[in-house]
Amino acid sequence: MERRTIGAAALEVGAVGLGCMPMSWAYSASRQDGETSLRAVHTALDLGTSLLDTADMYGPFTNELLVGRVLKERRGDVFVSTKVGLLVGEQHLVANGRPGYVRRACDASLRRLQADVIDLYQLHRADPEIPVEETWGAMAELVTAGKVRALGLCAVGARAGRRAGAQMHDETLRQLRSVQQVFPVSCVQAELSVWSPEALDALLPWCAARGVGFLAAMPLGNGFLTGSLKPGQGFEPDDVRARHPRFTADMMAANQPIVAGLRRVAERHSATPAQVALAWVLARGPHVVPVPGAKRGRWTAENAGASTLRLAPEDFAEIATLPAAQGSWD
Ligand SMILES: NC(=O)c1ccc[n+]([C@@H]2O[C@H](COP(=O)([O-])OP(=O)(O)OC[C@H]3O[C@@H](n4cnc5c(N)ncnc54)[C@H](OP(=O)(O)O)[C@@H]3O)[C@@H](O)[C@H]2O)c1
Numbered sequence: 001m002e003r004r005t006i007g008a009a010a011l012e013v014g015a016v017g018l019g020c021m022p023m024s025w026a027y028s029a030s031r032q033d034g035e036t037s038l039r040a041v042h043t044a045l046d047l048g049t050s051l052l053d054t055a056d057m058y059g060p061f062t063n064e065l066l067v068g069r070v071l072k073e074r075r076g077d078v079f080v081s082t083k084v085g086l087l088v089g090e091q092h093l094v095a096n097g098r099p100g101y102v103r104r105a106c107d108a109s110l111r112r113l114q115a116d117v118i119d120l121y122q123l124h125r126a127d128p129e130i131p132v133e134e135t136w137g138a139m140a141e142l143v144t145a146g147k148v149r150a151l152g153l154c155a156v157g158a159r160a161g162r163r164a165g166a167q168m169h170d171e172t173l174r175q176l177r178s179v180q181q182v183f184p185v186s187c188v189q190a191e192l193s194v195w196s197p198e199a200l201d202a203l204l205p206w207c208a209a210r211g212v213g214f215l216a217a218m219p220l221g222n223g224f225l226t227g228s229l230k231p232g233q234g235f236e237p238d239d240v241r242a243r244h245p246r247f248t249a250d251m252m253a254a255n256q257p258i259v260a261g262l263r264r265v266a267e268r269h270s271a272t273p274a275q276v277a278l279a280w281v282l283a284r285g286p287h288v289v290p291v292p293g294a295k296r297g298r299w300t301a302e303n304a305g306a307s308t309l310r311l312a313p314e315d316f317a318e319i320a321t322l323p324a325a326q327g328s329w330d
Pocket residue numbers: 018019020021022027028053054124154155156157189216217218219220221222223224226228274291292293294295296298299300302303
């Protein structure tokens with residue numbers, strides 16, 4: 001698999017990463033199965049994927065434990081990226097950016113991951129109660145202490161946190177400018193896919209101009225862009241898509257032309273819609289690494305295969321003419 005470098009420290013990873021979240025969190029809990037997921041991770045690593053993206057809150061904690069089982073066996077094959085600063089509360093998710101908490105959380109992640117060092121430590125959400133520079137300062141100390149190799153900032157919550165009239169990533173860019181004064185940002189993680197292209201406007205160029213890597217979260221549109229979901233199929237109550245405005249039966253039906261377009265392009269390359277969706281993300285720049293989430297080997301193999309798919313100018317032109325996604329959080 002092609003290798004990509006992220007951040008000023010030139011961290012090398014396989015071009016297609018693996019999002020481990022669906023193995024323990026957010027998607028169809030009744031189909032989560034640790035042994036199947038472990039096999040899926042090994043399949044991805046065998047095919048050249050190296051970046052495994054997890055977080056302490058996935059599970060909570062069980063996803064890091066799962067990744068830890070892989071790290072114990074194959075530390076040399078894995079670039080492990082995890083996250084701090086978001087906890088599962090009784091009613092909703094709670095941010096915690098207190099320096100003391102960050103220090104304790106890092107030690108706990110290292111124990112669960114059975115590792116001496118975390119390759120990329122990402123701030124999952126900025127805590128509105130704590131200046132982001134303070135949280136980032138505590139994370140920087142972890143680099144100095146040798147517990148963490150590089151720091152990243154997640155901007156996946158930007159959609160919900162946006163002020164009226166502001167562009168989606170205005171606040172992310174403000175945070176990035178602030179934390180950059182404290183310690184270099186190696187990587188930004190935000191949603192980027194054919195049906196959620198907002199990061200292309202300002203965030204991706206900001207990263208490109210500074211040699212900062214970009215992890216594309218939800219590159220498969222929470223599975224929709226793969227064409228494997230049917231309008232009205234329904235989702236388990238704890239599946240994020242049960243409350244997602246683009247996953248009502250009406251919106252899934254309204255957005256079918258997007259999948260149909262990806263399928264047309266895929267047929268020209270003997271590929272799948274998922275691979276086309278990932279190739280589109282990969283083509284956004286050499287600093288971009290998609291982290292498709294999956295919990296079975298069939299998907300991790302298919303997704304790794306996207307690294308060799310080169311779309312032609314007419315493919316990009318066709319994708320550019322697809323309708324904008326319907327169904328919004330706003
Ligand atoms: N920083 C943050 O706040 C944040 C937020 C969200 C996500 N993320 C990261 O981004 C990663 C990716 O996002 P995501 O997992 O939410 O969404 P995604 O990658 O867009 O889609 C994941 C879904 O697609 C399905 N899938 C994967 N490959 C497939 C294929 N080839 N064919 C058919 N279906 C396929 C998976 O099914 P199965 O579940 O059946 O395997 C899963 O339900 C996460 O795992 C996580 O690491 C970060």
